[in-house]
Amino acid sequence: MLAIVRIADGPILLQGSIDPEGELLLNAKLYDQTGVLLCDVDENRLDAVGNLCVGRPDLSTFLIQDFHRKELLYVHFLTHMQSRCGWL
DSSP, rough: OEEEEETTTEEEEEEEEOOTTEEEEEEEEEEEESSOEEEEETTEEEEEEESEEEEESTTEEEEEEEEOEEEEEEEEEEOOOOOOOOOH
8 A cells, every 4th residue: 555645643544556457446534624534435435424425437536526526535546658747
């Protein structure tokens, strides 16, 4: 597992790995602004406290939205065969 998001020495909030078939597997904990846990993701399986849904448009993308369809988490994995672009 690769730790992707961690704040100081606190718990890992987002970590991921790639399974043998090349699928992105995520473990995550999402909190609201007050620190209340909204959902726990364990290898792409969502255990939600509220009305949240998971979208998988393709094997490289993982999306969690609230009931208003607002994105709470969007992760897209780029393989070594894909180019990367970013803003500085």
